[in-house]
Amino acid sequence: MPATASITTPIYYVNDRPHIGHVYTTTLCDAWARAMRLRGFDTFFLTGTDEHGVKVEKSAAANGVSPQAWADRNAAEFEAVLRLFQQTNDDFIRTTQPRHERQVQLLVERLRAAGALAKGSFEGWYDEGEETYLTETKAKECDYRSPVSGRPLVRAREENWYFRLSAFAPRLERLFADHPDFVRPAARRNEVLGRLREGLQDVPITRTNFSWGIPMPGDPGHVIYVWIDALLNYVTALGLGDGSQPERNRFWPADYHVVGKEILWFHAVIWPAMLMALELPLPKCVYAHSFWISEGQKMSKSLGNFIDLPALQGYVDRYGLDALRWFLVTRGPLDATDTDFxxxxxxxxxxxxxxxxxxxxxxxxxxxxxxxxxxxxxxxxxxxxxxxxxxxxxxxxxxxxxxxxxxxxxxxxxxxxxxxxxxxxxxxxxxxxxxxxxxxxxxxxxxxxxxxxxxxxxxxxxxxxxxxxxxxxxxxxxxxxxxxxxSRWGALTPGRGLVKVALYPRVETAPAG
RNA sequence: GGCCUGGUAGCUCAGCGGAUAGAGCGUCCGACUCAUAAUCGGAGAGACCUCGGUUCGAAUCCGAGCCAGGCUACCA
CATH class of the missing domain: 1.10.730.10 (Isoleucyl-tRNA Synthetase; Domain 1)
Known part of the structure; x- marks a missing residue:
């Protein structure tokens, strides 16, 4: 029986337009998955979309469609992108699929039964226009005004369910001590350790200010916060929440969760703590890559310099898909610093x-x-x-x-x-x-x-x-x-046909701009 | 503010206690002509950010500083 190999991308937020970041992360995972399959490993490569939350609810309303219709449309685009770049994912999980929603409720039940949840009140800076809370740091940065409307933020309070993250501090410390490669690259691990030293707060895992999400079991009116919902995709795709897909159990734990650096904390701290509470094995490594910048400038909506799908398609048209994949993988920000495209x-x-x-x-x-x-x-x-x-x-x-x-x-x-x-x-x-x-x-x-x-x-x-x-x-x-x-020397035996190849045509000039 | 990285050839980076500091790309010179005007060899090119310390010996370890970037709890 062949050994297994499994790898995941984060699930992509359907409110975003696909861009180089999504293609990069997915391509890294795809290359690894292809390599493991080539070696004969029993391989599972998972990706998908994250479809709940206020932002989706609001965008859908703004576009005059239901949240589900909005999610369907954008998820279809993400799936189309995978095919366009010949990604070989073995599944594509969507957080609005019944298989996921059902298991999330069961898993949250299990968290509660394990004593990992508690009801508490949350107070924070609330942006009334956006109907969203800002973190203390972010609020301060914006001078306690809404970054969108500029109106003053208000202090608001909400009853929520909390995940008792702080209770897992000793076990997390042991995890990092015993498994120095749990978070890579090492510079990222240091960042996580630094924050761990500052102490852990419990995290709210439900919200009451929107409805587009999975209801909290036994407490209607509370919706499971998107992050908890999203992280669980890694195990719901394998049927671990309800035992519905025993043939996939062998793919847990994942060898690599490949993520962008901005979501490292969730994957390196909150997720392992949740798995500990659920008594499930931990992934072997969370690999956090950095970001692409564009011609020396940070990509941002205001600059409008995102390397988006049409831009990537332009490179594929001109140089071929191999060329794009090669550049992404060999010149990309796989270490702790951003790199220039x-x-x-x-x-x-x-x-x-x-x-x-x-x-x-x-x-x-x-x-x-x-x-x-x-x-x-x-x-x-x-x-x-x-x-x-x-x-x-x-x-x-x-x-x-x-x-x-x-x-x-x-x-x-x-x-x-x-x-x-x-x-x-x-x-x-x-x-x-x-x-x-x-x-x-x-x-x-x-x-x-x-x-x-x-x-x-x-x-x-x-x-x-x-x-x-x-x-x-x-x-x-x-x-x-x-x-x-x-891979063995001598497999190309004498007498076998060997015809002239011309694989990659020259492309004479670099494109302007 | 706190914490974390990095600063090495024109460019991108490797080396992270031990000999004259390396690779790829670019540049220049030479060789070759099988091949996609490709390839191969050679050369040039570096106060290894600064100052101080430890050491027989520092790009490498320690301290301070400068510069750049990152993280600081819901954007790959």
Whole structure:
């Protein structure tokens, strides 16, 4: 029975327009999920939409439709985006689906039964126009005025159900002490630890000022606050709330919850505490990436410089889907600092890595075999020379990087193999030797070694470049089978067809602006 | 305000106690011509933010400062 692997994106808020952030997070998860499937793991990749809350209720009203109709429309757009970018999610959960709502109520019941909930009163700064509370920090920042209308905030009080987060402080401390990799990267973990030291407050988990949400069981009039509702998606999708999908139980706990840095606290502190209360296992790692900025400027609604769907589509039209995915994964803000999305950098990366390295290397090797060996994989009496060991080491290193969610390093391993092949060709000059019929055997060895290395590098690139690596694999012998077979030296046996490929076309100039 | 990161070649970054500080890209020179005007080699290029400390030895550890960014409880 194969080992399992599971990964999640946050569920996306249907009130937002899809943009580079959503595509980035999803693409990271997709690349990892594809890598694990490639390795033969029993893999589950979950994403979805978060559809409750005041904002949805208000937007729907403003657009003259019901909240459900509004959510349906926008959720459909998020799903369309997944298909557009060829994401391979295994499920798409929506918080308005009956399967989710039913389980959230059961799980909240369980929290209450476990003594993790208490009724209390909440007092805070209330924006009457927006019908929403602002945090103390935010209120202060806005000079105690509504950031929207500018009218003064009022002190308001509400009866709510609270989650007794403070009661979990000792267990959370132990979690962070025992599992230093629970939150990554390390800089983010430090931030969480810093805040943990300041002490934990109980968190309100119900609201009474809107109705678009899941009713609190046994206390109508109270609606379960969107965050609690949303976090639970990770387990409701697997049927853990009501045992409705036993065949999916094996995918919990998740290996990675990949999230943006702004929602780390919920995932790193509130969520594990909820799971402790529910007596469910904790995810192995919450990975918080940073943000993209656009041409040196922070993306914001006021600047109108969001890298939105049309912008992304423009890159795909011009450079192809592989190019976009490659740039996002290899140049993205996977560590604790934001990174810049620049059109010029996108162009340079595409040219240097996909065209001049992946494309050209596979092209020159396949072309020489086409010419010299009639498009058949030649014999190699040298048994691969140093290459089998080098490739085996690369495969092992790649697996380690994937395990640790070091996606950039994983791509680097494959690129390193291709660069070595390019150097090897220049040193051994098979194209020169080919002119001397007496040295045909030698040429065969060289080219066979190159071809097999390129094929293996191509396999390692599949999760990141899912479109063109299909052509690469087909052109380099069409080696099938499982991971062990495909990653093994020698699978491209002599005599197999090997046709010339031209994977990534040159794109002459960087687009203006 | 509090807390957390980072400041290393023109650019993006790796190195985080030990030899002349590295990679990729860009630039310049050379080689080659199988390949997508690609590739390979070489070169140039750095007070490793500043000041002080610890040490036989500091880019690396400690302290202070400067600069940039982040987090501070409902936007990927």
């Amino acid at each position: 620049r059109a010029a950098a996108f162009h340079d990366t595409y040219m240097a890595e996909l065209v001049n390295t992946v494309g050209n290397c596979s092209s020159r090797v396949s072309a020489m075999i086409g010419k010299t060996f009639d498009g058949r994989m030649p014999e190699d009496p040298q048994g691969g020379g140093e290459w089998p060991a080098r490739c085996a080491a690369a495969v092992r290193a790649w697996e380690g990087h994937i395990d640790r969610f070091e996606l950039v390093q994983a791509t680097g391993v494959a690129m390193g193999l291709l660069r070595e092949v390019d150097g090897f060709i220049n040193r051994t000059e098979p194209f020169k030797l080919a002119k001397d019929p007496a040295r045909r055997g030698e040429v065969g060895s060289i080219l066979a070694q190159c071809a097999e290395t390129v094929r293996i590098a191509g396999v390692l690139l599949e999760p990141f470049l899912p479109v063109k690596t299909v052509d690469l694999a087909a052109a380099f012998g069409g080696v099938g089978g499982d991971w062990a077979q495909r």
